[in-house]
Amino acid sequence: MAEDQRPKRLSRRGLLAGGAIGVAAVALSTAKLAAHAAPLPAQSDVIFPHPDMCIGCGTCEVACSEWHASQGLSAEPRIHIMRPLAGSVVPLAAVQPYAGGIGFQQLPCKQCPVPECWAVCPANAIRIDPKTGARYIDEAACIACGKCASACPYPVQGMSEASLQPMDIKRVTYDASRNKFVKCDLCMGRPGGPACIAACPVNMDVTAGRIKAPYGALELRRSDTATYKKIL
Amino acid sequence: MKAFTYSAPSDLTTALLALSNPGQHAVMGGGTDLVNSMKSYIETPDDVVDVHGIQALGTIDPSGNPVKIGSAVRIADLLASADLQKLYPILIQAGSVIATPQIRNVGTVGGNLCQRPRCWYFRSEDYTCTRKYGSECYAILGENRYNAILGGSGCFIVHPSDLAPALIALDAKAVVSGLTKTRTMALNDFFVGPDVDVHHENVLQPGEMLAGVQIPRPPSGQVGAYLKARGRETWDFATTAAAVTLVMNGGTCTDARVVMGGVAPRPWRSTDAEAALIGHPVTAATAAQAAAAAVKLARPMQFNAYKVDQVQVLIRRAVLQAAGVGG
Numbered sequence: 203m204a205e206d207q208r209p210k211r212l213s214r215r216g217l218l219a220g221g222a223i224g225v226a227a228v229a230l231s232t233a234k235l236a237a238h239a240a241p242l243p244a245q246s247d248v249i250f251p252h253p254d255m256c257i258g259c260g261t262c263e264v265a266c267s268e269w270h271a272s273q274g275l276s277a278e279p280r281i282h283i284m285r286p287l288a289g290s291v292v293p294l295a296a297v298q299p300y301a302g303g304i305g306f307q308q309l310p311c312k313q314c315p316v317p318e319c320w321a322v323c324p325a326n327a328i329r330i331d332p333k334t335g336a337r338y339i340d341e342a343a344c345i346a347c348g349k350c351a352s353a354c355p356y357p358v359q360g361m362s363e364a365s366l367q368p369m370d371i372k373r374v375t376y377d378a379s380r381n382k383f384v385k386c387d388l389c390m391g392r393p394g395g396p397a398c399i400a401a402c403p404v405n406m407d408v409t410a411g412r413i414k415a416p417y418g419a420l421e422l423r424r425s426d427t428a429t430y431k432k433i434l
Numbered sequence: 435m436k437a438f439t440y441s442a443p444s445d446l447t448t449a450l451l452a453l454s455n456p457g458q459h460a461v462m463g464g465g466t467d468l469v470n471s472m473k474s475y476i477e478t479p480d481d482v483v484d485v486h487g488i489q490a491l492g493t494i495d496p497s498g499n500p501v502k503i504g505s506a507v508r509i510a511d512l513l514a515s516a517d518l519q520k521l522y523p524i525l526i527q528a529g530s531v532i533a534t535p536q537i538r539n540v541g542t543v544g545g546n547l548c549q550r551p552r553c554w555y556f557r558s559e560d561y562t563c564t565r566k567y568g569s570e571c572y573a574i575l576g577e578n579r580y581n582a583i584l585g586g587s588g589c590f591i592v593h594p595s596d597l598a599p600a601l602i603a604l605d606a607k608a609v610v611s612g613l614t615k616t617r618t619m620a621l622n623d624f625f626v627g628p629d630v631d632v633h634h635e636n637v638l639q640p641g642e643m644l645a646g647v648q649i650p651r652p653p654s655g656q657v658g659a660y661l662k663a664r665g666r667e668t669w670d671f672a673t674t675a676a677a678v679t680l681v682m683n684g685g686t687c688t689d690a691r692v693v694m695g696g697v698a699p700r701p702w703r704s705t706d707a708e709a710a711l712i713g714h715p716v717t718a719a720t721a722a723q724a725a726a727a728a729v730k731l732a733r734p735m736q737f738n739a740y741k742v743d744q745v746q747v748l749i750r751r752a753v754l755q756a757a758g759v760g761g
Contacts, residue, residue: 257575257735258733259571259587259590260586260588260629261564261570261574263588263629264589264628264632265588268632299735300575302734304733361731363587363733364628364629365587365627365629366584366585400569401569401570403570403574403575404575413575
């Protein structure tokens with residue numbers, strides 16, 4: 203192992219200094235919330251998944267990746283299709299043949315009313331779009347400290363359907379190729395709304411009447427407390 | 435077909451210079467896939483660079499370690515090589531079931547590895563699918579009997595090459611040449627799935643081409659088998675295929691590679707199947723365990739569940755055949 207790669211032994215001084223920084227960071231984030239006297243712009247929209255309609259095709263991940271790449275942003279998908287770690291999702295009969303009876307979970311950002319990622323960001327890189335209320339990361343401002351991912355209360359756990367590898371991350375994900383953190387921004391500025399919803403083949407077939415079902419696999423909903431609680 | 439210019443350079447540097455010019459280029463080996471792709475507007479190059487006459491790419495060098503095979507070596511010449519027949523019988527098995535003698539007479543190793551997928555939605559001019567920069571994979575809710583059961587993500591093509599699984603099972607490396615640098619990588623890393631790049635099947639960048647493959651000399655005790663299932667026995671692409679190499683010590687398998695074709699958007703190596711074999715005697719039971727492990731994560735769609743059973747049969751048979759246990 204090269205000298206500079208060896209883990210450094212922590213000194214008592216270092217530990218104390220680190221602890222002080224940690225305490226200061228917590229105090230700062232609490233202060234950030236408290237100082238924000240005006241209520242945060244409401245999260246007016248959110249991507250609402252219907253796991254019982256998901257066939258695990260991964261088109262949403264690809265569409266997400268492509269849209270953001272086309273905008274010069276990180277191509278890391280902001281939505282993840284997972285095989286559940288435990289339990290199962292029973293697909294609706296309408297999509298059962300395509301889903302193979304296994305069931306999937308689509309895990310997008312829940313666009314929290316009081317986003318903890320926003321509160322802890324030391325670089326003010328997490329912004330709120332006044333139009334949609336989307337909590338998004340300004341990639342130019344992100345310093346990749348990872349506090350947002352640590353603070354995010356919602357995990358992405360299970361077997362990734364795209365890579366077939368176990369995954370244990372958060373709704374805020376890290377793009378190693380750019381050294382940036384990314385999260386769902388509801389495809390800000392995209393005509394027609396979020397790319398994942400537009401590309402979902404189940405949505406297309408439900409709209410066209412080829413699949414008879416009360417709803418598609420992904421939809422854009424007005425966000426409220428009840429909706430927020432329903433999202434996995 | 436879109437109008438294009440054609441050049442047939444006689445050396446690699448000239449070919450790479452041509453590829454680095456502005457515009458869209460296509461590298462042509464035998465042209466058996468490329469010309470069809472151009473006719474259906476899947477490929478619309480401004481310039482076709484025919485590399486089959488480049489001597490450096492058209493030779494097999496079996497003398498050293500690794501053994502080097504140029505990308506412009508014709509499949510028929512590969513099969514006729516006495517050295518390769520002796521060193522890598524599995525490669526000969528895989529090569530001999532590619533298409534027809536006529537196609538093998540002009541088709542090249544590089545062309546076989548870089549050919550485009552056969553998904554009928556991809557091949558049809560009427561569908562602008564995800565791989566062709568559209569927004570939908572029509573196979574997902576359509577006619578998907580020949581599509582992927584593993585590794586699909588927004589696109590469910592299967593990789594059509596017969597040589598690729600066999601070469602990966604032999605731990606081959608890909609040599610990628612560009613004007614400024616040459617990259618060498620494990621052939622398994624040469625291919626990418628749609629989760630990495632939904633528009634391409636490999637890591638080739640504009641201006642680069644596959645110059646050849648390098649195969650390490652087989653370790654003592656290496657055996658292997660390549661089996662292919664297809665819709666019709668005369669000639670066809672694989673519905674599923676299995677390439678298995680084992681290193682045997684007595685009756686025990688000390689190392690293994692299990693690579694599947696026709697089941698995923700890239701040649702699909704199963705380390706789970708390999709783990710089920712390594713350190714165990716090869717029996718019908720261990721072969722069945724390996725086969726089951728290989729498809730543990732498979733998720734068939736409406737019409738391709740048969741592939742889950744079919745590829746298991748092929749893996750089981752290939753393991754037993756390679757080890758000489760029968761099957």
